[in-house]
Amino acid sequence: MNGFSWLWDWVVYLPDLLPGLWMALFLTAVTCVIGYPLGFALALLTEARNPVVRWIAVVYVEIGRGIPALVLLYLVYRGLPQLGVLLDAVPSALVAFIITASAYSTEMFRSSIAAVPRGQFQASDALALSRLDTFRFVVLPQAGRIALPPLVNQTITIFHITSLASVITVAEVMHDAYMSGAFNWQYMSVYTAAAVLYAAIAIPGALFAGRLEKKLSGGTRKWSNRPRRTLMSRLASARSAGTNPNPTQQVNLSSNGANS
Amino acid sequence: MAGALLAILEAVGLTVLLTVVAGVIGVVLGAPVMLLSRSKSAAVRAVYWTFVHMVRGVPSLVWLFIAFFGITQIGITLSPMASALITLSVIAIASMAEIYRGGLSAIAVGQWEASSALGLGRWPLFKDVLYPQLFRAVSPTVATYLVGLLKESALASTIGVAEVTFVAGQQTQFYGNGLLFFAFAGLIYLVLSLPLGVLSRTIHSRLTRRYAVL
Numbered sequence: 001m002n003g004f005s006w007l008w009d010w011v012v013y014l015p016d017l018l019p020g021l022w023m024a025l026f027l028t029a030v031t032c033v034i035g036y037p038l039g040f041a042l043a044l045l046t047e048a049r050n051p052v053v054r055w056i057a058v059v060y061v062e063i064g065r066g067i068p069a070l071v072l073l074y075l076v077y078r079g080l081p082q083l084g085v086l087l088d089a090v091p092s093a094l095v096a097f098i099i100t101a102s103a104y105s106t107e108m109f110r111s112s113i114a115a116v117p118r119g120q121f122q123a124s125d126a127l128a129l130s131r132l133d134t135f136r137f138v139v140l141p142q143a144g145r146i147a148l149p150p151l152v153n154q155t156i157t158i159f160h161i162t163s164l165a166s167v168i169t170v171a172e173v174m175h176d177a178y179m180s181g182a183f184n185w186q187y188m189s190v191y192t193a194a195a196v197l198y199a200a201i202a203i204p205g206a207l208f209a210g211r212l213e214k215k216l217s218g219g220t221r222k223w224s225n226r227p228r229r230t231l232m233s234r235l236a237s238a239r240s241a242g243t244n245p246n247p248t249q250q251v252n253l254s255s256n257g258a259n260s
Numbered sequence: 261m262a263g264a265l266l267a268i269l270e271a272v273g274l275t276v277l278l279t280v281v282a283g284v285i286g287v288v289l290g291a292p293v294m295l296l297s298r299s300k301s302a303a304v305r306a307v308y309w310t311f312v313h314m315v316r317g318v319p320s321l322v323w324l325f326i327a328f329f330g331i332t333q334i335g336i337t338l339s340p341m342a343s344a345l346i347t348l349s350v351i352a353i354a355s356m357a358e359i360y361r362g363g364l365s366a367i368a369v370g371q372w373e374a375s376s377a378l379g380l381g382r383w384p385l386f387k388d389v390l391y392p393q394l395f396r397a398v399s400p401t402v403a404t405y406l407v408g409l410l411k412e413s414a415l416a417s418t419i420g421v422a423e424v425t426f427v428a429g430q431q432t433q434f435y436g437n438g439l440l441f442f443a444f445a446g447l448i449y450l451v452l453s454l455p456l457g458v459l460s461r462t463i464h465s466r467l468t469r470r471y472a473v474l
Contacts, residue, residue, distance in 0.1 A: 067446035068414035079439035160319035188333035
C-alpha cells in the first residue's frame with residue numbers, strides 16, 4: 001500500500017513527459033498560427049455582402065463550435081480515409097484542432113470588431129477615409145485591444161485541447177503518461193505529473209490574460225472595483241466634519257473613487 | 261447500417277444524463293462556492309482561488325484519467341460512469357462559480373451605492389437587487405457553458421462510458437463507416453445544443469423584460 005507516495009514521487013515522472021510537452025507546445029503553436037488568421041478571415045466573411053459566402057462561413061463556424069473537438073478528431077482520423085484522404089496522426093490532430101481554433105476565434109474577432117463604437121466609423125466617414133484605411137487605422141487597433149485577452153485564454157484552451165490527440169496515438173503528454181503508467185503501474189503519480197505540467201503553463205497564462213484585460217479595458221465603473229467607503233459613510237463623515245453635504249458633490253467624489 | 265445509427269441514437273440518453281447531472285450540480289453548487297471568493301478572510305479567498313485555478317488550469321481529460329486510472333493507485337476503483345460524473349460535476353462547479361463571480365462584478369457600482377443610500381441590509385441587497393441582475397447578466401454565459409459541458413461529456417468515451425462518441429467509435433470498428441458514424445454523432449451534438457440556445461434566449465428576454473434596470 002503506497003497511499004500517498006504520489007504526493008511527492010510525481011516529480012520522478014516529469015522527465016518521462018517532457019518529450020510529450022514539446023509535442024503539445026508544437027501542436028498548440030501550429031494550430032494558433034494557422035487557426036487564428038483563418039478565424040479572422042472567417043470573421044470578415046461572416047459579414048460579407050454575398051449571401052452564399054456569408055452562409056458558408058456561418059455554417060463552418062457553427063460546425064466547428066458545435067461539434068466536440070474529440071468527434072472532429074475522430075472524423076478526420078477515422079472518417080476521412082473513407083474519402084481516400086489518409087492522414088497520419090499528427091496532421092489529423094492539426095487539421096481537427098485548426099477547425100476548432102478557427103471557428104472559436106471567428107466569434108471572438110467578430111464580437112471585437114462589433115465592440116468598436118459606431119462613432120469611430122462615422123468619424124472615419126467624415127474624414128473621408130477609404131474602407132481599407134478605416135479598417136487598418138481605426139477599427140483594427142481598437143478591435144485588437146479588445147480581442148487580445150480572450151485570444152490569450154483561447155490559446156490556453158487550445159493547449160488543453162491538445163491532450164485529446166493522445167486518443168489517436170499522437171505522442172503528447174497524455175500519451176507519454178499512459179505509456180509510463182502502463183509500464184510501472186503508478187497511474188496517480190504519472191497523471192499528477194501531467195496535471196502539474198499543464199497547470200504550470202495554463203495558470204500563469206490565465207493570470208497574464210486577466211491582467212491584460214484589466215489593463216486594456218480602461219476605467220469602467222464596476223461593482224468589483226467599487227470604492228471602499230460607500231456614499232452613506234461619505235455623507236456621514238461629511239456631516240460630522242460640519243461641511244454642507246451637497247449631494248452632487250458627494251456623488252462626484254464617489255465616482256472619482258471608483259475610477260481610480 | 262440503420263441498426264448502427266440506431267445504436268448511436270440510443271446512446272444519447274447517457275450523453276444527456278452526463279450533461280444534465282453535471283450541469284445541475286454546477287449551477288446549484290457554483291453559487292455558494294462563488295461566495296467564498298467574496299469572503300472577508302484572505303485564507304478562504306485563497307482556498308477558492310486555488311480550487312478554481314487548479315480545476316481549470318488542468319485539461320478535463322487529465323482530471324478524468326486521474327479519477328479513473330489514477331485513483332486505482334490509492335486502492336479506490338470507480339466505474340467509468342461514476343468517474344465521468346464526478347469529474348464533470350467538479351469542473352462544472354468551478355466553471356459556474358467563475359461565471360457567477362464575473363456576473364457579480366459586471367453589476368454597476370451605482371446599484372451598490374443606491375442600495376446603501378436606501379439603507380438596505382445585506383440580505384435584501386443580495387435577494388432583491390444583486391441576484392435578479394446577476395441571473396440576468398449570466399444567463400447567456402450559462403447557456404454557452406452548458407453547451408460546452410455537453411461537448412465535454414464526449415470525453416467520457418475515452419474511459420469507456422457508452423455515450424454517443426463511444427458508440428460511434430464502436431460501430432466504426434465494427435462496420436468501418438467512420439465518416440458516416442462520426443458525422444452522425446456530430447449532428448447529434450449540434451441538435452442537442454439547439455434547445456439550450458433557445459432556452460437561454462427565452463430566459464434572457466423574459467428576465468430583461470422583468471428587470472430592465474440597466
